[in-house]
Amino acid sequence: MSEGELPGRPEAPGGTDFGRLEAALGEALLALGLGPQSAPGMRETPERTAKALDSFFSGLRTDPEVYLEETFPGGTGDPVVLRDIPLYSMCEHHLVPFVGRAHVGYVPDRRVLGLSEIAGVVEAYARRPQLQERLTAQVADLLFEPLGSKGSFVVIEAEQLCMTMRGAQKPGTLTVTRAARGVYAQDASLREEFTRLLGR
Numbered sequence: 001m002s003e004g005e006l007p008g009r010p011e012a013p014g015g016t017d018f019g020r021l022e023a024a025l026g027e028a029l030l031a032l033g034l035g036p037q038s039a040p041g042m043r044e045t046p047e048r049t050a051k052a053l054d055s056f057f058s059g060l061r062t063d064p065e066v067y068l069e070e071t072f073p074g075g076t077g078d079p080v081v082l083r084d085i086p087l088y089s090m091c092e093h094h095l096v097p098f099v100g101r102a103h104v105g106y107v108p109d110r111r112v113l114g115l116s117e118i119a120g121v122v123e124a125y126a127r128r129p130q131l132q133e134r135l136t137a138q139v140a141d142l143l144f145e146p147l148g149s150k151g152s153f154v155v156i157e158a159e160q161l162c163m164t165m166r167g168a169q170k171p172g173t174l175t176v177t178r179a180a181r182g183v184y185a186q187d188a189s190l191r192e193e194f195t196r197l198l199g200r
């Protein structure tokens with residue numbers, strides 16, 4: 001599978017198999033030694049966790065391209081930058097969240113995208129098992145050629161809980177990833193302006 005492909009493309013159509021997921025989560029809790037006797041408060045936990053996982057991975061059922069359908073004439077050739085879009089995603093290695101902010105810029109070519117749609121693109125890719133690098137690249141890719149813009153630039157700053165709660169145990173570490181396409185890949189001054197707009 002290449003970096004650009006959907007991670008974890010559903011193997012069966014029709015969405016989450018809740019019965020199977022709840023049974024598996026119940027088994028996982030038992031494997032941890034947590035059953036009806038030891039943890040009575042967790043009786044409904046497999047059901048609740050199944051719903052939570054379904055929502056964390058709801059992007060698997062969303063085609064991010066639907067957010068490109070609503071464009072408006074406009075755009076002067078100057079960049080549009082959305083700063084500090086809240087970001088919640090799930091590390092595909094450990095199924096643990098990574099949490100942070102996405103900053104997204106693009107240079108329109110005669111048509112602009114609705115601002116909410118930009119946040120929707122981030123969400124559709126974030127609500128999947130992800131790698132921060134791939135998420136960053138996927139948003140930048142979609143906002144370049146499929147959108148028909150002159151270029152796009154995406155910066156994601158996130159805390160990977162799999163690295164800070166466990167593993168390397170380095171709380172507070174922020175991972176910063178970036179992807180530049182089109183004019184943003186070619187023009188360092190545009191990237192510097194983007195960084196200035198972030199107030200960094």
Ligand SMILES: Nc1nc2c(ncn2[C@@H]2O[C@H](COP(=O)(O)OP(=O)(O)OP(=O)(O)O)[C@@H](O)[C@H]2O)c(=O)[nH]1
Nearest residue numbers: 091092093094130131132133160162163166167168
């Ligand atoms: N490049 C990249 N690495 C990630 C991301 N999320 C988690 N990782 C890393 O993926 C690696 C997984 O390493 P493994 O050795 O296979 O698994 P592990 O033994 O659980 O690793 P540790 O997390 O280091 O304990 C670790 O270095 C994680 O920090 C991500 O978004 N991008």
Ligand SMILES: [Zn+2]
Nearest residue numbers: 091093094162
């Ligand atoms: Zn991880």
